[in-house]
Amino acid sequence: MRLDLLSDIRAALETALQQGQTLQQFTANLKPILQAQDWWGRQVIVDSRGNAEPVQLGSPRRLKILYQTNLQSAYMAGRKAGMEQTTETHPYWMYIAILDDKTRSSHRAMHGQVLRHDDPIWQTIFPPNGFNCRCRVIALSEAAVKRRGLTVISSLGKTFTETIETGTDKRTCEIRTVTITGIRLTNAQGHTLTFRTDPGFNHAPGPV
Helix, strand or coil, X not given: CCHHHHHHHHHHHHHXXXXXXXXXXXXXXXHHHHHHCCCCCEXXXXXXXXXXXXXXXXXXXXXXXXXXXXXXHHHHHHHHHHHHCCCCCCCEEEEECCCCCCCCHHHHHHCCCEEECCCCCHHHHCCCCCCCCCCEEEEECHHHHHHHCCCEECCCCCEEXXXXXXXXXXXXXXXXXXXXXXXXXXXXXXXXXXXXXXXXXXXXXXXX
16 A cells, blocks of 8 residues: 555554544545545556456455554553553453454464463464454453463563564556464363464554
């Protein structure tokens, strides 16, 4: 995507968050800007090899995903900042996933895992960890950890990074890659579980 388009979308998102705009207001404000820049609807893109292919550019569905993801990121950034203010009394953070049929298996694997607030893994896996991610993190006191019979783990020696392909640029035919972070865990039955962030979500929300 062109830098000017990214700047316009970012500005619209910041305005929406600051003013508390609804999805409908955000879409109504941004759609004409994208249309004016010829980034809306289905178009035919010709790549560097001369091949023509129809692609979907801006759409209400894409704007909805952008809106919801950034709203969730802003909420989680605020939540993380608040939790960082109470680490003296609540030094343990527990990952919580919504356990239903929409939950990614990778995010399900992290459900209930408890690590100290200063474990470096939180710099890369604090939610949201993908588009439409509904996971969250809660802070616990030492007494709460003991009362619930929870086990505190460390990410030391359990993390990994991978470089994966995310697709091909339609115009240049260049293969795009990103780095994702993961952690390998062992459940109560002794089975190894693997958690990975989705591409583009390899960081904590807000300032680090």
